Amino acid sequence: MRPRFYNLYLVCTLKFKQSLLPIFCLSLLLLSSCQKDITLNIPPSEEQIVVEGHIETGQPPYVILTKTSDYYSTFYLDSLSNLFVHDAVIQVSDGIQTITLPELSLDTLGAVVSVYLGLDMVGEVGKTYTLTIQTEGKTLTAVTTIPEVVPLDSIWYEQNAVSYNDTLVRLICRYSDPPQLGQYVRYFTQVNNEGYFPGLNSVFEDAVINGTTFDFPLDRGINRNDSTSYENFGLFKKGDTITVKWAGIDKPHFEYWRTEEFELGGQGSPFSSPVIVQSNINGGLGIWGGYSSSFISLVVPK
Numbered sequence: 001m002r003p004r005f006y007n008l009y010l011v012c013t014l015k016f017k018q019s020l021l022p023i024f025c026l027s028l029l030l031l032s033s034c035q036k037d038i039t040l041n042i043p044p045s046e047e048q049i050v051v052e053g054h055i056e057t058g059q060p061p062y063v064i065l066t067k068t069s070d071y072y073s074t075f076y077l078d079s080l081s082n083l084f085v086h087d088a089v090i091q092v093s094d095g096i097q098t099i100t101l102p103e104l105s106l107d108t109l110g111a112v113v114s115v116y117l118g119l120d121m122v123g124e125v126g127k128t129y130t131l132t133i134q135t136e137g138k139t140l141t142a143v144t145t146i147p148e149v150v151p152l153d154s155i156w157y158e159q160n161a162v163s164y165n166d167t168l169v170r171l172i173c174r175y176s177d178p179p180q181l182g183q184y185v186r187y188f189t190q191v192n193n194e195g196y197f198p199g200l201n202s203v204f205e206d207a208v209i210n211g212t213t214f215d216f217p218l219d220r221g222i223n224r225n226d227s228t229s230y231e232n233f234g235l236f237k238k239g240d241t242i243t244v245k246w247a248g249i250d251k252p253h254f255e256y257w258r259t260e261e262f263e264l265g266g267q268g269s270p271f272s273s274p275v276i277v278q279s280n281i282n283g284g285l286g287i288w289g290g291y292s293s294s295f296i297s298l299v300v301p302k
Contacts, residue, residue: 049085049140051286053131055123056247056293057146061092063101063116065133068285084114088135092118094127123290131288142281142288149185149248150178151294153213157242160235168235169300171220171242176213177206184254186291188245189221191236196245197221200234200265203249203257218244239302246294252280253289 053063065085090101101116123129125148133140153174160170177183183206188196199219219234236242249257255278263275279285 049133049135049138049284049286051131051133051140051142051281051284051288053142053286053288054291055092055121055129055144055146055289056291057123057125060120060122061099061101061118061129061131063090063131063133063288065090065114065116065135080111080113084112085135086114088116088133090116090134091132092121093130093132094121094124095130097121123292125292129288129290133284138283140281140283144253144280144288144290145250146290146292147184147248147250149246149292149294150176150183152244152246152296155218155242155244155296155298157236157298157300165232167238168232169238170235171218171244171298172215173218173244174213174215177209177211179211181206181210182251183210184249184251186247186249186254186257187218187221188247189218190243190245191220191240194223196243197223198257201261203254203261205254236300238300240300241297242300243295243297246296248292249289252278253287256280256287256289 048068050066050068051063052066053061055061065088066083067085069083086103088103091098092101093099097120099118099120101118104115104117106113106115123146125146128143128145131140131142131144153176155171155173157169158172159166160168171189185204186198186202187204188198188202190196198221200222201219202221217234220236259275259277263277277285280288
């Protein structure tokens with residue numbers, strides 16, 4: 001025979017469950033009422049002029065001029081040509097000479113690319129270059145300086161200890177920073193004859209390492225149009241001929257690439273913080289930057 005309190009237990013349990021039933025039904029009702037389709041009407045962003053212009057030691061200045069496109073617009077390769085700004089008046093001055101950059105059109109990758117190129121001037125160390133753009137009733141200006149670059153002391157390779165692929169090597173560099181604070185550098189790598197590509201984080205400053213000599217690994221530059229496996233990221237292969245382009249830049253030029261690469265690195269992550277890319281273009285977006293470049297090469301034996 002069951003104890004008397006067992007029946008009491010059953011009664012209490014039943015009453016408790018019955019008391020929860022209205023609460024459960026109310027919760028379902030509230031949750032179902034919260035489900036509602038929301039349509040956001042996001043207005044199109046204001047169209048702006050984007051500048052990509054550089055001048056390098058021994059090289060003529062060039063400028064690529066485009067317009068921003070709406071963030072949610074569908075992009076096709078044949079629509080690339082429509083983003084370029086044509087018939088702009090673009091001038092570059094070094095304080096003594098002023099030249100006008102004529103527009104050239106290049107048919108590449110199935111689209112017509114517009115470039116403004118001035119062959120009557122080449123970049124020189126220590127000079128300041130002022131860019132002036134007049135287009136569509138607007139005037140854009142920017143200033144950049146070509147500082148003297150402090151080249152790398154030496155480069156060598158080491159067998160990569162992390163990868164299981166023994167054909168991969170890591171590039172190591174030695175750099176002696178001068179005692180004067182304020183060195184800014186951007187680097188590129190070339191493998192064989194593939195062209196120069198910047199690293200994923202391609203800019204450095206000497207705020208922490210000022211006046212010291214140190215060794216550090218240097219990642220292979222990234223061609224963002226090609227896929228790179230995680231195993232091969234930043235590494236080189238035996239048999240590669242490696243050239244490092246080590247370029248001095250001024251602080252505004254450094255800040256542009258620092259913030260631009262940080263912003264690119266956070267794309268696709270829901271936890272990334274918004275970043276304002278620090279342009280030096282007055283009246284537009286983008287960069288007008290000078291480079292003072294040095295080169296150093298290495299052949300990795302097979």
